[in-house]
Amino acid sequence: MKVVSFSLEQxxxxxxxxxxxxxAIGRRVSYQGRKGLMNVSGTAAQRYDRSQFRGQHGFWADFIHPTATAEGALFHTxxxxxxxxxxxxxxxxxAHVPNGDFVAYLRALLQLPLAPEYFPDLTVSGGRICRIGDDALVPLESDTSTDGLLDYLNPGSAEVEDTEVIQxxxxxxxxxxxxxxxxxxxDVGLAHIRAKMRRLAQRYNLDGAEDRICLLVADISHQGRARAPVIVNALASADPFAALLRIGEDSFxxxxxxxxxxxxALVAEGTLGLRRYDLASADFVP
Known part of the structure; x- marks a missing residue:
């Protein structure tokens, strides 16, 4: 079992x-009345490198690159x-989204060989993340809530707790x-994006849409910076790419x-701008 010690310095x-x-675990920060940790610093070796995953995931490894870069790209972000x-x-x-990307991620992590070393009190049972109690397994998430999981990872937002730092x-x-x-x-991130892209294509009629357009719609959805009517209006404009790119510019x-x-950069190297989304195959095609 991994034993964690920590210190607050500087x-x-x-x-x-x-x-x-x-x-480094992270910096203590305040945001809109909440307190928590942030870690967006690291080396190049600790960042997502699309070239390392292109053999497995093809164009999707490149497709996600701009969003990953905008999110920090560090595996420990x-x-x-x-x-x-x-x-x-x-x-x-x-972690707050039921059946979302974090939940799928942690479920998959708990299948890895080192899982018992890092989280000996967690397991997956019946497809759910559970805490191993004295007498029974306690589900931490469901189709409607991740409250138990959130309490396990970060008990509250009024202060940075020891539990939060250790997890x-x-x-x-x-x-x-x-x-x-x-x-x-x-693997989880790209599976999530591929599934979401199919839903977005159905919702916004993106069958046959250029890859750059799809990337921006997927990024807007991933960050949640605009509602559907705003996206629809941008797609209906004379220059959808420019209109989509302007969404959230004042705040983000x-x-x-x-x-x-x-x-x-991806267009210049010939990676973006040459494919369109095909809803039938749920993939990008030349």
């Missing part, structure tokens, strides 16, 4: 130690300070030291700038 920085290895209470991974999987430390250390963990992140200027830069 006023707001938490550092952990597992198996004698010291590492951490946020426990907003209403989601616990988000993690290179695409910031959010975050386990995720950070595990993903930094286990390539199977990183593979699960990518840095993200929009990142998307614009990364999409431009």
């Amino acid at each position: 006023g707001n920085r938490y550092f952990g130690r597992i198996d004698g290895q010291r590492f 951490l946020n426990t300070y907003d209403r989601a209470r616990f988000t993690f991974a290179f695409l910031q999987f959010a 975050a430390a386990k995720f950070v250390h595990w993903v930094q030291n286990d390539p199977l963990h990183r593979q699960v992140q990518v 200027g840095e993200r929009i700038a990142t998307l614009r830069r990364e999409i431009k």
